[in-house]
Amino acid sequence: GAGVSQSPRYKVAKRGQDVALRCDPISGHVSLFWYQQALGQGPEFLTYFQNEAQLDKSGLPSDRFFAERPEGSVSTLKIQRTQQEDSAVYLCASRSQGFGNTIYFGEGSWLTVV
Amino acid sequence: AQKVTQAQTEISVVEKEDVTLDCVYETRDTTYYLFWYKQPPSGELVFLIRRNSFDEQNEISGRYSWNFQKSTSSFNFTITASQVVDSAVYFCALSEAQTGYALNFGKGTSLLVTP
Numbered sequence: 001g002a003g004v005s006q007s008p009r010y011k012v013a014k015r016g017q018d019v020a021l022r023c024d025p026i027s028g029h030v031s032l033f034w035y036q037q038a039l040g041q042g043p044e045f046l047t048y049f050q051n052e053a054q055l056d057k058s059g060l061p062s063d064r065f066f067a068e069r070p071e072g073s074v075s076t077l078k079i080q081r082t083q084q085e086d087s088a089v090y091l092c093a094s095r096s097q098g099f100g101n102t103i104y105f106g107e108g109s110w111l112t113v114v
Numbered sequence: 115a116q117k118v119t120q121a122q123t124e125i126s127v128v129e130k131e132d133v134t135l136d137c138v139y140e141t142r143d144t145t146y147y148l149f150w151y152k153q154p155p156s157g158e159l160v161f162l163i164r165r166n167s168f169d170e171q172n173e174i175s176g177r178y179s180w181n182f183q184k185s186t187s188s189f190n191f192t193i194t195a196s197q198v199v200d201s202a203v204y205f206c207a208l209s210e211a212q213t214g215y216a217l218n219f220g221k222g223t224s225l226l227v228t229p
Binding site: 035041042044045048055056091093099102106108110 | 147149151156157158159160161164166205209211213214215216217218219220221222
């Protein structure tokens with residue numbers, strides 16, 4: 001597709017359930033980012049991939065959060081044993097080769113933990 | 115510490131007024147990039163503009179203009195003759211080497227344009 005695609009758009013999970021959020025970046029984009037955006041806040045960095053290598057995961061809030069990009073294209077953000085504080089929008093973004101290039105965002109996956 | 119500060123939390127203007135959104139950033143890098151994004155109620159972050167630290171030339175694009183001043187570490191954004199469709203949250207973001215050039219966002223300014 002032309003843009004960054006994320007699925008599901010909306011997810012309601014019961015507390016304790018595991019969830020998996022998928023991101024399909026713009027074709028050919030080598031860099032992929034995950035962000036978490038709580039209601040009324042700016043996006044907060046979670047993790048960053050360069051091709052299949054996860055170069056920075058300093059923003060992952062706990063070891064319940066795990067991200068992968070095994071073939072350097074599609075990425076999955078997995079949250080284990082979800083808790084209410086995990087409720088947020090999870091934004092995926094991608095960037096073509098070049099650090100200063102524009103980072104393009106998907107529409108986000110809205111996660112609500114009940 | 116907050117690297118990008120958007121002091122204005124909410125701004126409300128009447129259609130056709132001009133409005134300036136303020137952004138102040140903090141970095142020790144000499145090479146960095148600054149961005150503005152718009153987030154309408156639908157939620158998607160829409161890219162508006164990118165500037166690198168070596169390009170202080172200000173620009174006008176239609177109703178949008180930007181004022182980048184390294185001396186004051188500011189990257190302000192102005193909408194001329196605002197329209198109702200401009201209502202959104204606007205985010206300023208910094209990209210620098212020490213964070214792998216990931217985006218570090220401010221908290222956003224919510225702009226409401228009323229008819």
